Amino acid sequence: MSEPSTDRVHRTDAGAVPGRDPEAVSRFVERFASQLADAGMQRMPARVFVALLSSDTGVMTSAELGEQLRISPAAVSGAVRYLSQQHLVSREREPGSRRDRYRVHSGQWYEAVTNRDAVLRGWEDALREGVQQLGADTPAGRRLAETLAFFEFLQDEINQMMERWRVRRKELFGDDKD
C-alpha cells in the first residue's frame, strides 16, 4: 500500500454517486438504527447493519465501518460477529488483500425476520411442558394450550407468507441477485 498515485487515504467519496450528502446518510443511519435498537437489537449491530444497508455497493470493510461510525475495531468486530450469526450480513475474504469485507444481501434482511423461527420453537417447547405440568384439563392449562396453538398457527402462516413475498418481490423488482 505504497502508491501515492492511487491515493486512497481520503475515501470520503466512497460512493459512486456524486450528489450524496454524507451528513444525510449519517442522519438516516442513526435514526433507523436507533429504532431497531428500540425494538430489541443491540445498538452497535444495528448501526453497522444500517450503514451497510445504506451504502451503494452493500459492501464495506471493517475500516470503513469504523471510520463512518466512529467506533473502534473491537466494536466493529463484535458487531459483525453478531450480525453473521443472525445471518444479516455475510463476510467475504478479499483474495488479494488482508481485509475482510462485509456484505448485505437485500434478501437476508427478511430471511432474518423469518428466522424468529427458532425462538418460536423454543417458546412452544416451554408451553407444551407448561400445559403438561399444569394439567391440560385446568383453566390455566387450557389458556396455555391456546397460546401454544396460536404460535403453531403463526409459524405455519409465516412460512406461507414468505413464499408469497418471494413471488411478489419478483413482480416488483425483477429477480436480480442483489
Add this chain to the structure above:
Amino acid sequence: MSEPSTDRVHRTDAGAVPGRDPEAVSRFVERFASQLADAGMQRMPARVFVALLSSDTGVMTSAELGEQLRISPAAVSGAVRYLSQQHLVSREREPGSRRDRYRVHSGQWYEAVTNRDAVLRGWEDALREGVQQLGADTPAGRRLAETLAFFEFLQDEINQMMERWRVRRKELFGDDKD
C-alpha cells in the same frame, strides 16, 4: 382475614384443582419468562405476565404477584404499568375493595403480537425518508425501497393472518369470552 370458616389462608388447594404443584408452576413461570426476556421483553414484566398466564383464574392482585414472584410492590407496579401500556394485561379496580386486580385475556396475547404495528410504521417512516435522502435512483436507495416494500407487504399480511386466526380459534376452542 379473620374468617376461619371460609379459610383462604392456605390456597394451595384452592378447591378447584387438587394436583397442582406450586413448584412446577414456578419452574414454568421462570423458564418461559426467561425465554421472553431473551427475545427482548424486560424481565419483570415477563415474569408477571407468565405468572398471570399460568394462574387458573387469569386474575391476580398485586400482593399475590409480589408473593409468588418474591418481588417488591414497587417492582409489581412497574411491571404492570408496562404490561398495561402494551395491552398485555388489563387492570380492574375491584369495587368492594382497595386492591387492583390484573387480568390476562387469552385474546390480548396475540393482539399484542399484532401491535408491533406501530413499530413497523415507525420503521417505514424512517425508510421512506432514507430513500428520499439517498436518492431513489441510487443502488442504496433501491435497496432501502425494497426493504420498505417488504415491511408494507408484511403489515398487510399480518392483518389478514390475524383475521384467519380469529376464525380458526373459534373452530378449535369455541367462542368463549376468556
Add this chain to the structure above:
DNA sequence: CCTTAACTTCACAAATTTGTGAAAGTACCG
C-alpha cells in the same frame, strides 16, 4: 522465515438498567 497489516480477544472503566426501601399519593370506609 520474518515483517507487517488486519482481525480478535481480554480486562477494565463508563454508562445504563434494574429492583429496592422509604416517602408520598389515592381512595375506600367508618
Add this chain to the structure above:
DNA sequence: CGGTACTTTCACAAATTTGTGAAGTTAAGG
C-alpha cells in the same frame, strides 16, 4: 373528615451491559 389499606413515585445501590485500548493471533508478501 380522619384512618387505613393499597399503590405509585423517587433516590440510590447493585448488577449488567457496552465500548475501548492493548495485547495476542492469523495470514499475506517480501
